[in-house]
Amino acid sequence: xxxxxxxxxxxxxxxxxxxxxxxxxxxxxxxxxxxxxxxxxxxxxxxxxxxxxxxxxxxxxxxxxxxxxxxxxxxxxxxxxxxxxxxxxxxxxxxxxxxxxxxxxxxxxxxxxxxxxxxxxxxxxxxxxxxxxxxxxxxxxxxxxxxxxxxxxxxxxxxxxxxxxxxxxxxxxxxxxxxxxxxxxxxxxxxxxxxxxxxxxxxxxxxxxxxxxxxxxxxxxxxxxxxxxxxxxxxxxxxxxxxxxxxxxxxxxxxxxxxxxxxxxxxxxxxxxxxxxxxxxxxxxxxxxxxxxxxxxxxxxxxxxxxxxxxxxxxxxxxxxxxxxxxxxxxxxxxxxxxxxxxxxxxxxxxxxxxxxxxxxxx
Numbered sequence: 294x295x296x297x298x299x300x301x302x303x304x305x306x307x308x309x310x311x312x313x314x315x316x317x318x319x320x321x322x323x324x325x326x327x328x329x330x331x332x333x334x335x336x337x338x339x340x341x342x343x344x345x346x347x348x349x350x351x352x353x354x355x356x357x358x359x360x361x362x363x364x365x366x367x368x369x370x371x372x373x374x375x376x377x378x379x380x381x382x383x384x385x386x387x388x389x390x391x392x393x394x395x396x397x398x399x400x401x402x403x404x405x406x407x408x409x410x411x412x413x414x415x416x417x418x419x420x421x422x423x424x425x426x427x428x429x430x431x432x433x434x435x436x437x438x439x440x441x442x443x444x445x446x447x448x449x450x451x452x453x454x455x456x457x458x459x460x461x462x463x464x465x466x467x468x469x470x471x472x473x474x475x476x477x478x479x480x481x482x483x484x485x486x487x488x489x490x491x492x493x494x495x496x497x498x499x500x501x502x503x504x505x506x507x508x509x510x511x512x513x514x515x516x517x518x519x520x521x522x523x524x525x526x527x528x529x530x531x532x533x534x535x536x537x538x539x540x541x542x543x544x545x546x547x548x549x550x551x552x553x554x555x556x557x558x559x560x561x562x563x564x565x566x567x568x569x570x571x572x573x574x575x576x577x578x579x580x581x582x583x584x585x586x587x588x589x590x591x592x593x594x595x596x597x598x599x600x601x602x603x604x605x606x607x608x609x610x611x612x613x614x615x616x617x618x619x620x621x622x623x624x625x626x627x628x629x630x631x632x633x634x635x636x637x638x639x640x641x642x643x644x645x646x647x648x649x650x651x652x653x654x655x656x
Contacts (some may be wrong), residue, residue: 299344300436300497308515315518316410318345323517330520331612334483335653338442339516340504343489344497347412348431349405355425357400362424362560364394365543367553368403371396376463376478379551380543381407381415386564387539388546390415391531393480395465404431404476404491408533422560436497438490440504441524444511445487451507453477457488470500482521484528484655526607529579529620529650535590536577536606536620545573545622575603576628579650580619586643588619588636595635595642602627602634613653619645 298319306312310321321342323330333339351360360368366379375396381389390411395404407415416430440449449457453468457477460466465478475492492500505513522532531537536546543552543565554566582588588608596602608619619636627634630649635642 297345299342300494301342301344301438301501304498304501305342305515310515310517313518315345318409320345321515321517323519324515327517327519327523328612330514330516331523333512333514334442334485334516334520334524335613336443338440338444338448338487338508338511338513339520340501340508340513341439341441341516341521342437342501343439344436344494345409346432346437347405347407347409347415348435348437348491349407349412349416349419350403350429350431351405351419351426352402352429353425353427354401356403356427359419359424359426360394360403361557363419363422364392365552365559365562365565366394367556368394368396369556371399371403373397373399374464374466376465376480377551378463380548381418382543382559382561382565383418383539384561384564385540386542386561386568388533388537388541388543388548389418389539390533391537391548393478395476395478406437406489406491411533434494435491436494436500438492438497438501438504439481439483439487440490441481441483441487441516442485445485448504448508448511448513449477449488452503460488470496470503475500482530483524484530484651484653485524486655520612522607523609523612526609526618526620527611527613527652529577529652531577532607542568542573544568545575545577547577573625575622575624577606578621578623578628578647579652580621580634580645580647581652582617582619582636583633583644583646585617586636586638586641587617588621588638588645593637594621594623594645595637596627597633597635605636611652618652623647 305321592605594603
């Protein structure tokens with residue numbers, strides 16, 4: 294399969310981005326350096342090209358019925374202009390994907406934003422298990438830019454006007470950029486304030502260039518995949534293929550808050566209810582290294598009497614804390630804050646301890 298390019302790929306190359314193949318997409322891993330880009334988002338404002346994400350339109354008179362069956366959260370609670378983090382679940386109670394549902398018209402029109410690597414799988418899944426809705430893949434129509442950081446809303450006010458300030462968390466507004474309608478959502482994947490803007494692909498370069506120009510007084514910077522990963526890890530946000538996959542229980546992953554078992558029946562709800570009733574055997578936790586060493590995905594975890602007890606799902610040096618941090622699944626008896634265990638790094642076992650998450654606070 295050939296590598297796909299977003300509408301902004303040439304802009305990243307022009308700006309000196311270090312480009313890599315990321316799940317079949319030609320994406321920038323960094324521009325001026327991971328630490329600098331990470332700090333830019335935590336302290337100022339950064340721009341992310343997330344146009345590789347998938348957008349699926351679910352519409353028609355059976356759209357709500359279909360989404361109530363397909364997703365774990367309660368879509369009936371959404372009013373026009375509201376968004377909802379949710380899960381596509383399978384019949385074994387695992388996670389097909391995590392996504393955001395945007396309500397364009399209650400009971401009639403919804404936009405799903407799904408992970409890039411899962412888009413084709415998700416489209417096939419929702420089509421197969423559809424309850425009569427009209428489903429359209431709009432991924433090629435939309436570009437998507439995330440503007441994130443403490444100064445993000447100041448920049449957006451300069452670009453799109455004062456009305457952006459009225460957008461609440463997990464809400465969105467249709468706004469005009471030079472006569473073209475875009476959807477501006479108060480969502481993001483960094484733990485900082487900001488928005489994610491859905492804009493027609495043909496306008497993406499102009500929008501991106503305007504953000505860079507208008508953002509000069511705020512020292513705005515383009516941000517690569519490297520900092521995107523360290524930022525989300527510091528917040529203990531799950532990434533598909535790391536913390537969650539088709540075999541993951543939402544209860545064990547700490548995502549029970551988006552699983553509305555009492556509100557409705559949905560795909561896999563009985564299996565998820567069973568895990569909840571019995572109690573999870575393992576949980577997703579955050580940890581810090583107590584000795585020198587960086588934990589990486591797949592590294593094995595051991596008790597002090599040398600029993601293997603879990604595996605790392607994500608790990609990185611934290612630019613904000615100057616400490617090595619990680620996320621892992623551990624048996625419930627090891628999940629209490631302050632519990633110590635060992636991480637196997639290059640055949641050496643290094644001490645780590647479970648800690649409160651998120652690792653850093655907003656701002």
